[in-house]
Amino acid sequence: MLLQQEPQLRELRIFDLHLGPWLEELKTGPVQVTAIQGDVTQAHEVAAAVAGAHVVIHTAGLVDVFGKTSPETIHEVNVQGTRNVIEACVQTGTRFLVYTSSMEVVGPNIKGQPFYRGNENTPYEAVHRHPYPCSKALAEQLVLEANGRKVLGGLPLVTCALRPTGIYGEGHQIMRDFYHQGLRLGGRLFRAIPASVEHGRVYVGNVAWMHVLVARELEHRAALMGGQVYFCYDNSPYKSYEDFNMEFLGPCGLRLVGTRPLLPYWLLVFLAALNVLLQWLLRPLLLYAPLLNPYTLAMANTTFTVSTDKARRHFGYEPPFSWEESRTRTIRWVQAMEGSAQ
Numbered sequence: 488m489l490l491q492q493e494p495q496l497r498e499l500r501i502f503d504l505h506l507g508p509w510l511e512e513l514k515t516g517p518v519q520v521t522a523i524q525g526d527v528t529q530a531h532e533v534a535a536a537v538a539g540a541h542v543v544i545h546t547a548g549l550v551d552v553f554g555k556t557s558p559e560t561i562h563e564v565n566v567q568g569t570r571n572v573i574e575a576c577v578q579t580g581t582r583f584l585v586y587t588s589s590m591e592v593v594g595p596n597i598k599g600q601p602f603y604r605g606n607e608n609t610p611y612e613a614v615h616r617h618p619y620p621c622s623k624a625l626a627e628q629l630v631l632e633a634n635g636r637k638v639l640g641g642l643p644l645v646t647c648a649l650r651p652t653g654i655y656g657e658g659h660q661i662m663r664d665f666y667h668q669g670l671r672l673g674g675r676l677f678r679a680i681p682a683s684v685e686h687g688r689v690y691v692g693n694v695a696w697m698h699v700l701v702a703r704e705l706e707h708r709a710a711l712m713g714g715q716v717y718f719c720y721d722n723s724p725y726k727s728y729e730d731f732n733m734e735f736l737g738p739c740g741l742r743l744v745g746t747r748p749l750l751p752y753w754l755l756v757f758l759a760a761l762n763v764l765l766q767w768l769l770r771p772l773l774l775y776a777p778l779l780n781p782y783t784l785a786m787a788n789t790t791f792t793v794s795t796d797k798a799r800r801h802f803g804y805e806p807p808f809s810w811e812e813s814r815t816r817t818i819r820w821v822q823a824m825e826g827s828a829q
C-alpha cells in the first residue's frame with residue numbers, strides 16, 4: 488500500500504525475521520524496495536536497518552495467545568524489540584515512529600468488564616495478566632513516553648500508536664484455523680459464545696491505510712498527533728466473534744450450529760482448563776495449541792467494541808475499504824484457500 492499510495496516514497500525497507508517470496512513482487516516498480524532479514528530483538532540489526540530512514544512503521548510482533556511461545560519470548564520480541572526500535576531512531580536520527588499497538592492494551596481486562604462502543608478517552612480499568620496484552624501495553628507505553636526525546640541531530644522524536652481491534656482479511660491465520668476446523672467437522676462450527684457478545688473487528692486494508700496516513704501526516708501534525716493513540720476502526724459491523732467470522736466462512740460452505748451456545752459456560756471453562764493441562768503434558772512431545780483456552784474464552788466472551796472518529800478528526804482518516812468490499816475480499820481469500828484445501 489505504501490508503494491501504491493505514497494508519492495513521496497523513495498525507498499521501502501522491510502525488516503522481518505521471515506522474508507517471503509512475495510517480497511520479490513514488490514521490486515518491480517520505480518521505488519527501491521530493500522528486504523532485510525533481521526531480528527527486532529537484536530539492537531544492532533535494528534539500528535543498521537533504521538539508519539537513514541525518515542519514518543519507521545514498527546509492526547513486528549509475536550501475536551500469541553495460544554501458548555505457542557514462552558512469556559519471556561513474547562516480552563523479548565514485543566517489549567525489548569520495541570525498545571530497540573526506539574533507541575535505533577534516537578541513535579540514527581529518525582524522527583518519526585508509528586507503532587502498531589492493539590485494542591488489548593485497553594482490554595478486555597481480567598475482570599471481564601465490557602468495553603461497549605468506547606473510544607480513546609473512555610474510562611476503563613486496563614488490568615492484564617496474560618503475557619501478550621502485558622507486552623503490548625508495555626511497548627505502547629515505551630513508544631508514547633519516547634515522544635519528544637532528542638534524536639541524533641537534536642530534533643525531537645515524534646511517536647504515535649495505533650490500536651487495531653481484531654484484524655480480519657487476507658492472510659488471517661486464525662480465520663484459516665477456524666475454516667480448517669469447520670472442514671474437519673463436516674462443514675460445521677458449533678456456537679460457543681452468545682450472539683449478544685459484540686467484538687470489534689477491522690479490515691486489514693483499512694488498518695494498513697491508517698498506518699500509511701499516519702506515517703505521512705505525523706511530520707506536519709506533530710504537535711497534535713505526537714504521543715497520541717488512535718483506535719483502528721472502519722464500518723465493519725458489530726457482531727460476536729463467531730457470527731462475524733461466519734460472514735466469510737458461511738459463503739464458503741460452513742454452517743454455525745446453534746442460535747445460542749451449545750455447551751454451558753462452566754463446561755467451556757473446564758474444557759479450556761483441560762486444554763491448558765494437555766498443552767503442558769504434551770509439550771515434551773508436540774505443540775498442542777488449540778483455539779480454546781481460558782484466555783481466548785474470556786476474550787471471546789467479553790464485549791469489546793469501539794466507536795470513535797479521533798483518527799478522522801486528527802489526520803483525516805476515512806476507511807478506503809467499505810464493509811462490502813472488505814467482506815468480498817476476505818471471502819475471495821477464503822475461497823482461494825478452499826481451492827487449495829480440496
Ligand SMILES: NC(=O)c1ccc[n+]([C@@H]2O[C@H](COP(=O)([O-])OP(=O)(O)OC[C@H]3O[C@@H](n4cnc5c(N)ncnc54)[C@H](O)[C@@H]3O)[C@@H](O)[C@H]2O)c1
Pocket residue numbers: 502503504505525526527528546547548549550564568587588589590623650651652653654655
Ligand atoms: N492480528 C490482529 O488481530 C491484531 C490486532 C491488533 C494489533 N495487532 C498487531 O499487529 C502487528 C502485526 O501482527 P499480525 O496480526 O499481522 O501478525 P503477523 O504474525 O502476521 O505479523 C507479525 C510480523 O512480525 C514478524 N516478527 C515476529 N518476530 C519478529 C522478530 N523477532 N524480529 C523481526 N520480525 C519479527 C513476523 O515474521 C511477522 O511478519 C503486531 O504488532 C500485533 O500485535 C494484531
Ligand SMILES: CC(C)[C@@H](O)CC[C@@H](C)[C@H]1CC[C@H]2[C@@H]3[C@H](O)C=C4C[C@@H](O)CC[C@]4(C)[C@H]3CC[C@]12C
Pocket residue numbers: 550552588589590591652653654661679680686728729778779780782783784786787
Ligand atoms: C473457541 C471459542 C471460544 C472461540 O470463540 C475463541 C475465539 C478466540 C480465538 C478469539 C476471540 C477474540 C480474539 C482476539 C481479538 O480479536 C483481539 C486480539 C488482539 C490482537 O492484538 C491479537 C489477536 C487477538 C488476541 C484475537 C485472538 C483470537 C481471539 C482470542
